[in-house]
Amino acid sequence: MGSLLSAVRRMLFAEETGVLEVALIGLENSGKTTLVNFICTGEKPAIATHPTIGVNVKVAKKKQVTIKMWDMTGQERGRQDWLRYCADQHCIIFCVDSISDRNRVATAKDELFRLVSSSAQFAATPLMICLTKTDVTPHLSEEDAVELLSKSSSL
Numbered sequence: 001m002g003s004l005l006s007a008v009r010r011m012l013f014a015e016e017t018g019v020l021e022v023a024l025i026g027l028e029n030s031g032k033t034t035l036v037n038f039i040c041t042g043e044k045p046a047i048a049t050h051p052t053i054g055v056n057v058k059v060a061k062k063k064q065v066t067i068k069m070w071d072m073t074g075q076e077r078g079r080q081d082w083l084r085y086c087a088d089q090h091c092i093i094f095c096v097d098s099i100s101d102r103n104r105v106a107t108a109k110d111e112l113f114r115l116v117s118s119s120a121q122f123a124a125t126p127l128m129i130c131l132t133k134t135d136v137t138p139h140l141s142e143e144d145a146v147e148l149l150s151k152s153s154s155l
């Protein structure tokens with residue numbers, strides 16, 4: 001209950017200040033920067049991207065809310081920084097590439113659970129899983145993604 005209240009308080013705080021702070025994480029090539037660009041411009045096709053080095057910050061204004069997005073690198077050597085940047089965010093978006101193979105999704109799952117189990121504060125942070133590249137066929141279904149990413153999955 002404490003965690004739930006804390007999460008609600010954080011979201012309300014975003015409403016008060018008008019600034020919603022969001023961290024985008026996920027393996028490299030999972031579509032984080034593309035999603036950020038889409039949120040900023042609302043345009044498709046997406047602007048061409050380059051692999052993110054470290055972190056990039058972008059700000060988008062949507063009606064009364066300013067969204068500040070911390071776009072992290074997904075490269076293996078940069079993933080240890082996720083913890084630092086995900087702390088104190090109103091929300092975390094975890095991107096999963098729907099056209100990657102099952103081993104890759106298993107790696108994504110391991111990284112996600114490593115992060116959320118590393119600090120008790122993540123129990124109070126809303127987490128959104130975003131399945132990307134679903135415009136490409138074939139891609140992982142939402143049901144399969146949920147199964148592969150669930151804690152009990154041995155796939």
Ligand SMILES: Nc1nc2c(ncn2[C@@H]2O[C@H](COP(=O)(O)OP(=O)(O)OP(=O)(O)O)[C@@H](O)[C@H]2O)c(=O)[nH]1
Nearest residue numbers: 028029030031032033034049051052073074132133
């Ligand atoms: N077809 C399609 N391609 C996508 C989509 N999202 C991303 N891509 C492509 O996937 C590649 C990687 O996208 P990025 O957004 O750079 O990936 P990233 O997660 O930011 O990668 P890092 O910065 O290296 O961690 C690019 O070539 C994108 O154009 C999508 O929804 N559909």
Ligand SMILES: [Mg+2]
Nearest residue numbers: 032033051052
């Ligand atoms: Mg990127």
